Amino acid sequence: MAASNVVDVLERRYETYSSAKPAAPFAVRLNGSSAQRVGQGEPAFTIRVVDPRGMRALAELDQFGVAVAYLQGWLDVDGDLAAALRMRDFFTDFHPLARIGRFTPALLRGGRLADDSRTIGHHYDEDPDFFLTFLDRRHRLYSEGIFVTDDEPLEEAATRKLQTAFDALGVGPGDHVLDVGGGWGSFAEFAARRGVNVTTLTLSRPGARYMADLAKRDGLPMRVRYQHLFDFVPDRRYDGIVNLGATEHLPDYRTTLRRYADALRPGGRIYLDALAMRRKHMASTFLKRYVYPGASAPLLLHQYLRAVARSPFELVSIDDDRHNYHLTCAHWGRRLDDARDAIVARWGEPLYRRFRLFLWGSATGFDTGLVQAYRWVLRMPEQTGAARRSAV
Structure with missing residues (x-):
């Protein structure tokens, strides 16, 4: 033409x-x-x-x-x-055939662990040093910070976020916390340096090695497991559970809540956050093909809360985090752009361009309301284990 x-x-x-x-x-x-x-x-x-x-x-x-x-x-x-x-x-975005793969039974793709490991690895299995070019330099938090002002440094917002999650769990020295989807150890390190024993589950092999090396180097009370939550058999009842941005990779809400109930002691709390959309198929074809393939999906809050209502958990609080996530992604996008030459020299132009579209697209999505974000806290009531299991 x-x-x-x-x-x-x-x-x-x-x-x-x-x-x-x-x-x-x-x-x-x-x-x-x-x-x-x-x-x-x-x-x-x-x-x-x-x-x-x-x-x-x-x-x-x-x-x-x-x-x-x-x-x-x-x-x-x-x-x-x-x-x-x-x-x-x-531009229009109508590609129904591009989404068929996410509905193929996991059994046909090698089972749940293999399938989720492959699809999660598509995003998270890059060199940890690449992610460190744009994440906050204090905690490596791959989740939204909590900002007091729009011009606050990202590092301060990240610290506030981790302190908020830690305080919400109500844990202290000697307690045990299960960290679902540990990323690069932001929460695990934060809690471990305060005397809390942390078990971290991840399906990213580079992430698992990074956290294991961190724990060994600094002598932190952290156990790192390369294991799916659904396959994890807890050897104790944890005092708290934290999930920073992994709910999107656990779209089977009922099974996820059941696994939480099996792992959490009566009276224990769970702190979670996630990006969300109003409908299952609102995510772009680009996002599904190049960023989060497979079964991963934004949180559908209305469906999640219905699952909570059918579980033994109490909803303690829920907060709108959309603006916080917008500010966080804008920080990440600027840092990525500032590091462009080094990223391209070490990992290539395609990786830079893929994450540039992802980070700036997310920033504008949160800013315009196309994408939402929430953080929330659940509590397991004081009751017997048998009553809790029968309620899920």
Whole structure:
């Protein structure tokens, strides 16, 4: 398709799109030609086509095709990437066949542990040093911080988040906590340095090695298990359970709550957080194919709370964390961009581009309300173990 025809397609789409919602004007630079503006006003960003395949992706007005073209370097975005991502629905995203794989029974893909390990590993099995280029430098927390002001340093927000989770559990020296999805040991280290014994479950082998090395190096009371929650057989009743961002990888809420009930002592508490959406299929095709493939899915709060109502747990509190997650992802995105040259030199351009779309796309998703986030606390009432098990 000729360059002029591509611009015509984009202008017609812009006219329709901007009649229904606010739209930022932008520019398109095709085949080294001068930039052509789409919409009225100063362009907020410029889409620069580098390869004919990028031109075809734009002409098809397909969101996933444009994302792939960006990942492959067939097109680029100069200027405000966040402004571009706020207009992601300028392009359609209808790819039902791309989602079929997540509904294939895990048995056909090698069983639950193998399937979840493979899909979680797709995101988390990068070199831990890569994640450390954009996470907070104090705790390595791969979850939203809690900010008092929008301009607060990320490290302060991360510390406040971990202190909030720790306090919510009500644990102290000598107690035992189960950490589900330990990441790079942010909560485990925080609690262990306060005398709490932590058992961490993870399905990331690099994450498991990182945490085991940390525990050995600093002599911390941390046990690290490469094990799925559903396969874990606790050797004690834990005083508390923490889950920072792993609920998205445990979409079987009823089974998850049953496993928590098996592991938690009467009177114990669980602290959790997760990103959420209103419907199961709102996640983009890009997210499902390149970031979180498999059965992982954003929290569906209404379904989760129905499962809680059918469990023995009490809901102690729930907080809206959407703005906190927006601020956190924006911090991560800026840090990733600041480290671009080092990331590309060590791990390659494709990894940088994949996480750049993910982090800035998440930041704008939280900012616009496309994506929500919550943190909440559950409590196991004081009752006998038999009564608790029969109630789940």
